[in-house]
Amino acid sequence: MMRYAIAVALVLAVALLAASLLAAGCKDSESPAQKTPSPSTPTAAQPEPVGPVPEGVLLVKRQGAPDTTFGIGSDGGVAERRKGFNYLVSPDGEHAAFLRGASADRASEVVMLNAGGKEMFAHRGAQPGRDSTYPQVLWSPDGHRLAYTLPDEAVPSTNHVYTVSAESGGRRQLSENAGSYSLIGWTADGRLLVQENATLALMGGKSEPLALPDGLPALGEVQISQDGRFVAFTVGNLGEARQLWLLDIDSGDSRLLAEMGQLARRPADGRYVSAAPPAAPLPDAATAMLKGPPPVAWSPDGKRIAYYTTEMIESNTLTSELRVVNVETGEDVSVTNEGGWAAAWSPDGRYLAESAGKRGGVVIMGPGNDVRTLDVQAFRLLWSAGGKLAAVGDGSVSLVDPETGDAQEARTPEGTAVAGARGWGTIWSPSGRYLAVVTGEDEALRNGSLFIVDTGTAEATLVLDKGSFFPVAWLRT
Numbered sequence: 178m179m180r181y182a183i184a185v186a187l188v189l190a191v192a193l194l195a196a197s198l199l200a201a202g203c204k205d206s207e208s209p210a211q212k213t214p215s216p217s218t219p220t221a222a223q224p225e226p227v228g229p230v231p232e233g234v235l236l237v238k239r240q241g242a243p244d245t246t247f248g249i250g251s252d253g254g255v256a257e258r259r260k261g262f263n264y265l266v267s268p269d270g271e272h273a274a275f276l277r278g279a280s281a282d283r284a285s286e287v288v289m290l291n292a293g294g295k296e297m298f299a300h301r302g303a304q305p306g307r308d309s310t311y312p313q314v315l316w317s318p319d320g321h322r323l324a325y326t327l328p329d330e331a332v333p334s335t336n337h338v339y340t341v342s343a344e345s346g347g348r349r350q351l352s353e354n355a356g357s358y359s360l361i362g363w364t365a366d367g368r369l370l371v372q373e374n375a376t377l378a379l380m381g382g383k384s385e386p387l388a389l390p391d392g393l394p395a396l397g398e399v400q401i402s403q404d405g406r407f408v409a410f411t412v413g414n415l416g417e418a419r420q421l422w423l424l425d426i427d428s429g430d431s432r433l434l435a436e437m438g439q440l441a442r443r444p445a446d447g448r449y450v451s452a453a454p455p456a457a458p459l460p461d462a463a464t465a466m467l468k469g470p471p472p473v474a475w476s477p478d479g480k481r482i483a484y485y486t487t488e489m490i491e492s493n494t495l496t497s498e499l500r501v502v503n504v505e506t507g508e509d510v511s512v513t514n515e516g517g518w519a520a521a522w523s524p525d526g527r528y529l530a531e532s533a534g535k536r537g538g539v540v541i542m543g544p545g546n547d548v549r550t551l552d553v554q555a556f557r558l559l560w561s562a563g564g565k566l567a568a569v570g571d572g573s574v575s576l577v578d579p580e581t582g583d584a585q586e587a588r589t590p591e592g593t594a595v596a597g598a599r600g601w602g603t604i605w606s607p608s609g610r611y612l613a614v615v616t617g618e619d620e621a622l623r624n625g626s627l628f629i630v631d632t633g634t635a636e637a638t639l640v641l642d643k644g645s646f647f648p649v650a651w652l653r654t
Contacts, residue, residue: 227640
């Protein structure tokens with residue numbers, strides 16, 4: 178995780194676990210007793226589905242209500258789950274990890290849940306302090322292990338790194354000493370890559386630091402390739418020219434891949450630094466809207482990286498160009514100068530899609546670096562397991578064939594478009610065919626409804642009507 182990346186506020190956790198804190202040195206502990214859900218607050222409104230969930234169990238929460246989670250099964254049944262937030266589904270779809278609790282005087286807790294609603298594991302952290310760190314969770318690629326962090330008992334401003342087996346519930350403490358660890362990803366040999374301030378290290382098995390070249394400026398975003406062999410990282414502060422570097426985990430060698438430009442001199446200049454560039458020049462601002470630099474994204478095959486070059490011009494407008502660099506050949510090509518910071522690779526890595534946001538259009542780069550612009554509105558772009566592009570926008574959800582560019586609008590059997598979706602609150606089914614989409618009467622998605630879109634047929638099914646429920650996880654049964 179990058180240090181100046183987009184901040185995601187996590188409000189954290191409480192419940193119970195009868196497991197003692199592990200001593201340093203990567204010692205295995207016994208699996209905690211499995212627990213079944215206990216009743217939540219009776220004031221939480223239960224969802225009343227009007228349409229079917231096609232597979233698995235869809236977990237939903239209601240906006241504005243107590244933070245109770247409900248499971249809607251493909252058999253039509255609704256069951257209350259334990260309270261929690263920040264859900265992360267395992268790659269195999271068998272479990273969800275989440276955080277629980279959430280106030281200044283309640284401890285953090287990392288929990289693992291299965292589709293049946295049974296808690297397979299829970300680890301309660303230290304009592305919160307003034308500068309307590311937020312927990313993180315990260316699944317291994319096969320879904321068999323969960324890595325997570327929790328604040329240190331003695332110094333809550335620091336944390337420790339743990340892993341837990343999804344099968345046995347047995348956990349290990351990987352960090353020998355408390356630190357400021359962020360979870361990055363898993364290597365090809367099953368070790369965990371972590372960042373601590375300006376350093377990178379591997380934990381588990383043969384734990385070791387990863388050396389970076391001397392003299393580099395501040396370490397920024399860090400991303401590991403899906404095959405776990407390479408690390409892409411950015412360097413440079415907001416007021417400096419930034420660079421994109423590549424690190425080979427096996428050899429330890431690093432090399433410069435690309436120059437990424439400069440974001441802003443400093444926030445006090447009133448410059449705009451955001452997760453997406455503005456659609457028009459901004460008036461002089463007293464303070465900058467500081468939300469983080471643009472992201473980088475590995476292709477699934479680990480051969481290319483999509484990144485953004487940025488420049489602040491005199492009109493206080495942030496210009497942004499999406500480019501793709503081949504990590505093997507060094508070929509560096511431009512995709513679009515209208516980057517919306519939403520680039521997404523197809524599952525096979527053949528296509529890269531980008532949204533121009535309110536300016537309209539979806540840009541697709543295909544084989545041979547061929548670039549096309551489609552007349553499809555989208556705030557968020559997601560790829561189905563079958564290779565269809567789901568373009569989620571205000572007025573509709575469009576399913577795009579990347580080869581032909583043909584777009585089909587998702588509609589209900591009555592012919593109604595899925596209008597009001599804002600691009601967040603979208604969850605894939607375990608098979609990757611169905612997409613749960615939230616709509617609403619305004620940008621806050623108030624009085625919203627939940628639809629499920631079949632990406633194979635473009636048919637949209639209304640599941641929850643104007644209940645302001647939104648999906649948090651979709652588990653396999």
